[in-house]
Amino acid sequence: MEMFYYLLFGGLALVVAILEFSKTTKDRINASAAFHSFKNNYLVVYSLMMAGDWLQGPYVYYLYSQYGFDKGDIGRLFIAGFGSSMLFGTIVGSLADKQGRKRACVTYCITYILSCITKHSPQYKVLMLGRVLGGIATSLLFSAFESWLVAEHNKRGFDQQWLSLTFSKAILLGNGLIAIVSGLLGNVLTDTLGFGPVAPFDAAACLLAIGMAIILSSWSENYGDPSDNKDLLTQFKGAATIIASDEKIALLGAIQSLFEGSMYTFVFLWTPALSPNGEDIPHGFIFATFMLTSMLGSSIASRVMARPSLKVEGFMQIVFILSSCSLLLPVVTTFLVPPSSVKGGSISFSGCIQLIGFCTFEGCVGIFWPAIMKMRSQYIPEEARSTIMNFFRIPLNIFVCVVLYNVNAFPITVMFGMCSIFLFMAAVLQRRLMVLAESYKSKQQDWTSMKERDTETEPLNI
Template identity: 85%
Template sequence: MELFYYAVFGGLAAVVAALELSKTNKDRINTSTAFNSFKNNYLLVYSLMMAGDWLQGPYVYYLYTTYGFGKGEIGQLFIAGFGSSMLFGTIVGSLADKQGRKRACVTYCITYILSCITKHSPQYKVLMLGRILGGIATSLLFSAFESWLVAEHFKRGFDQQWLSLTFSKAIFLGNGLVAIVSGLFGNLLVDTFSLGPVSPFDAAACFLAIGMAVILSSWSENYGDPSENKDLLTQFKGAAVAIASDEKIALLGAIQSLFEGSMYTFVFLWTPALSPNDEDIPHGFIFATFMLASMLGSSVASRLLARNSTKVESYMQIVFVISSASLLLPIVTNFLVAPSKVKGGGISFSGCLQVLGFCTFEACVGIFWPSIMKMRSQYVPEEARSTIMNFFRIPLNMFVCIVLYNVDAFPITIMFGMCSIFLFVASILQRRLSAIADKPKTEDWAMMKEKDAEGEPLNVM
């Protein structure tokens, strides 16, 4: 079956290369030298941050199994990470707006490095602490860096459309190329050099330290609203009012929660789905293949975002439907292909079919990231960007925690079915967002700020 892995990887690589080499002027955006320098600096940092994250991804579940923990205990460890992100996410997001996004990015590096160090211990409590630190770091990764970028981009007077170029390049590199190299590098450390499943975590800590040095030496600080010294409670209230008073922000938050909740559940499920009978599968290589599929998606997204005639709100409806169908494949193969009873061995025929479906889902993930970033830059107010973005993560983390808590109660096909349903609901909400996106932008956020300044009561209905 090794030929199958190489065939899928090679086929995806050929398609990505063809897409990149066939780009025309219509698919490119003309920019300035100053912007290119700014963009490349951010891409370097983002790639190092994602290398630190992606090196860990394929081996978290596997490392816990080598320490002798079962699926239920591993599920609890994952719950600790997502629960930590849910509990502390809004706080760290608000602190990023208040204390500075650069400081928050440095905090991410320190927190994640400490999380990597805990992986050396087989003690359950130490691993639990590592998951809590990792959850805090994840909240910062998906809010502070984007918030810093958007604020710095406009502070330097760059064109708004150029922001989509940085988003698509960041996903192409950080969530694509870097992820692929990280998967292969992790496979090299664990399988070829036989350094053990903890070695990718040590490598991740090194990349995070390098990225932190670049941030400290080259980034300037920016804040959510430097003109106002608001406490955390006021920031929470302002973010909640912004979400409640603008349907577009609320829809965007629901869409993000549904998609990312399904995506993070998939991260937990793909390993047991492809090896239900302890089949010997190359985790790092399969992960690299998934990331190549994500890279393909980001390449498609960069073309779509470069064209003013193509609306992100419209094509994302199709993306969500395709992603919903792709996660139905484990259920379909379970009915059409008789499950194998043989323990060990290589990947099964149904496993091969699922790999193709999972690659399709990852391609949708590659389109999703730059597209949701583009929509957030349009609809989420700058004053409390990090706070609002972490508000979005509360229902997402709650959903993932519920699924993982009941991981032993339901068959894996049921959990894939739940994810598929949530993705289909996301497509319906995206259709609604597309319908109201053409309406004049509401002034609710500005009115809320004006009332708040005048001491008038805020009406969130």
């Protein structure tokens, strides 16, 4: 079965290379040198931040299990992370609009470094503290950096279309190439060099420190609402009012929660799904394969989003349906492929089929990230961007906490089936968002045409 990994990984790498090097002028966006300098600086920082996150990903569950904790204990640790992201992370993330997005990015680095340090302790309370700190950091990672980028991009007067280039490159690198390298590096540190499962967390802390130094030395500060008299509660009320008054923003939040909730549930489930009988699977190598397919997805997204004629609201419906089918595969294989009763060994035939489905899902994840970033830049108002983005994470974290709390109550196939249903619901909501967006655009064009006619027919006063 080891040959299966190499064939899958090599085939995916070849497809990604062909897609990247076969881009035509239609797939590229011409931008200024100043923009490219700004974009490259952000990509370096974002890649370091994501490397700090990805290095930890494949080994969190494994590290806890090595410390002797069972699936229920590990589930509660994961709940602590998502719960703190919902409670404390939402507050800290929302402060970015008022106190500054650059400060929030630095806070992410410090908080995540402290979380990495706690992994050296086998004490459950210390690990719980680390999960709380990690939850806060996660909220900042997925709100403060994007908010800083959009505000700084607009402040410097760059073309709005160029944002899609930065988004797609950020996902291609941060959620693709960097994730692959992180997975392989984690495998080398843990297995080849024999430093143990805590080594990737130490490497992550070092990279986060380097990224923080670049932020402090080269980034300028920007804010959301400039009003100094708005307290945090007023910010929350304002953000809630904006979401409630605009169905497009509410739909976007629901879509994000459904997809990311399924994605984070998958992160917890893929290890036990591929090794139900204690099979010896190369965690780092499989994770790198997942990230390669995510990179393939972001490469496809960058090509599609570079064409103005292809609207993101339209093609994302197909992506959500495909992702729904891919996570339904573990349920289907349960009925079609007889389960193996052999303990240990390499991955089973059923596991190979599921691995292909999981890679397909990761490809959809690679398309999802730049697409959702693009839609957020279009629909979420600048003055409350971080606050609203963290509002979106509240239902997401509630959903994941409920799933993980009941992880021992239901079979893994039931969990995957539920995720598949939620992803199909996301496709339905995406359809509704597309209809609203087209209706709004049509009304705007009619209004503009009417104003032009009124201007042309207005009598001149002589």
